[in-house]
Amino acid sequence: MSVSYSDCFSDLLCGEDSGTIFSGDDLPECSSENESQQPPDDLEELITGLIEHEKEYVPGMDYLDRFQSQSLDASARAESIAWILKVQRYYGFQPLTTYLSVNYFDRVLYSRRLPQTTGWPLQLLSVACLSLAAKMEESLAPSLLDLQVEGAKYIFEPRTISRMEFLVLNTLDWRLRSITPFSFISFFAYKVDPTGTYTGSLVSRASEIILSHVQEASFLEYSPSCIAAATILSAAGDLPIFSFLNPQYAESWCDGLHREKIISCHQLVQQIMINNRSRKTPKSLPQLRIMSRMSVSYSESSSSSSSSTSSSSCSSCKRRRLDNYLWTDDDKGNSE
Template sequence: MEESQSSQLSLSTLICPENDSCLDEDEHDSFISSDSLDNQYEEYVRMLVEQERINYSNNTNQCPSNHEIWFKCARFDAVTWILNTRAFFGFRYKTAYLSVTYLDRFLSKRAINREKIWAIQLLSVACMSLAAKMEECKVPMLSDYQSQAEEYKFENEVIQRMELLVLDTLEWRLSSITPFSFLHFFLHKLFNTNPSKSTTTLSALVQLILASIQEMNLNDHRPSSIAAAAALALLDQKLTPEELESKIKSISICGLLDIDDVLSCYKQMQLIEIEKLEMPKSTVSPNISPINFRSCVSEKFSATSGISSKRKRLTFGDTGQSYE
């Protein structure tokens, strides 16, 4: 069941086709064994979407700097590092996705200066470590992540403090729905295939989602939208908004989906060259490709302006919040 053994760090290992079982979220295991999706599964998906709608309803505040190019670039590198590290340790896809969720949620609440771009790297390590502790059976030592991030070395204590800051900032709410929970559902609804026999399609969907989260801020989109958009994009990348809407409306739970959100995700996925997904992308070299913020920032976007932020600074002060 466990993915493992990928020791080579590259997008090709990241997105290599894997057997069906490793794509399953545990929640479905009992459902997908039958030949057709039954009502029970649909009910389950309905429940997930409902829950997701509640979770994402008050999710509006964004930091202004999150739209600046240096920030997007840093985030891109952070997500790349997370994806590579996932492959390196053989973690589940969900672990990588959760890491990015934590990263985005954190950055929507606390600002990181352009000058302190190393903090984003520290944040990536902390988010990855937290997600692994949530999802994985075997968790690496903190120092093991360090070999993956060569530019800055962080001491264990520093990483642990960052973990605590993330936990506190996220108010310890680490449990989160991911698009992977919906894949079988949309596969069945849109491709009319038996989910348990469509390994290739599932793999492609996973690849597409992972590629898309490098650009998409996960605060802005619901997991069900991302999953639906990925399925639609894989089906046909040239749908007009009207066609897309009518496709969505053919799905039984369409009332619960956020069509505008699906459309927005779909538009971003239209930019991804799906046929090239299986090939290593630009950032990938045969050896490990750690975050390299400086090169990215300086080479590609040297002209971007600095930011001034009045938001909450990155501090380690006491922040006990009451949950009442």
């Protein structure tokens, strides 16, 4: 069933020319694609420029405090992002597409007050942000109706989503080319492995870590460059050849990085990875066998007992029916 909430937002339209989506500020970018060639000589200067501007593309410093004070619902945010991740896997979107949609989502949620902090407004915002990110990064973006898959609780009309897209664009001042951790990970991968032998693996693994942690509200405390450095360090830790790497040296990769923040973020990444592994650890096989045998024995015993009880009950019923029948016949005989 299609749901329209177009009347709930009176200021969704804005007067900017849509061409400004792509013109914007010509910020330098560092591609997250796997490349074997050496980075240009001036790349470090460009990365430093990104670090200087990255605060303009994230929510305010008190955004995390709003979740901690429960003025915003962290579980509702996590649920919205979980849906975005499902759609990303369904369509095979790039990691950057997913992260951009979450970035838009957080920036809008920080800057504007929605009619509700849970329910359909967040679902509508999620669809609009993912749609805009897909249009920015994917060569073929699904239609607005086709985008609403993977357990979407509400199905919105395309015109309603389009109006929400304009609200997002207006809130973000039409600045969709955000600075994200993916702006830095290729450069940091080369800092870890200047030969370029393992940079592809480092970038790929760091991308996986970023997406697997994007739901965690705790990461809102850290800047994109800090998250990129921490995830590259975690990715390097998975390769024995980089086991010597000390997180505190990441500060030397580029001007503007802060050692304490990188170490703190890296520790958070490691802790979440450990927690995730512990949740997936299966029970020991001997215990499972014992439980299985006990369950089978109990099941057989229960079945036998149930069968016996049922048989006894049926026999009693038969006796009662038979006794009643005989009693009726006897009664008829006596009456005759």
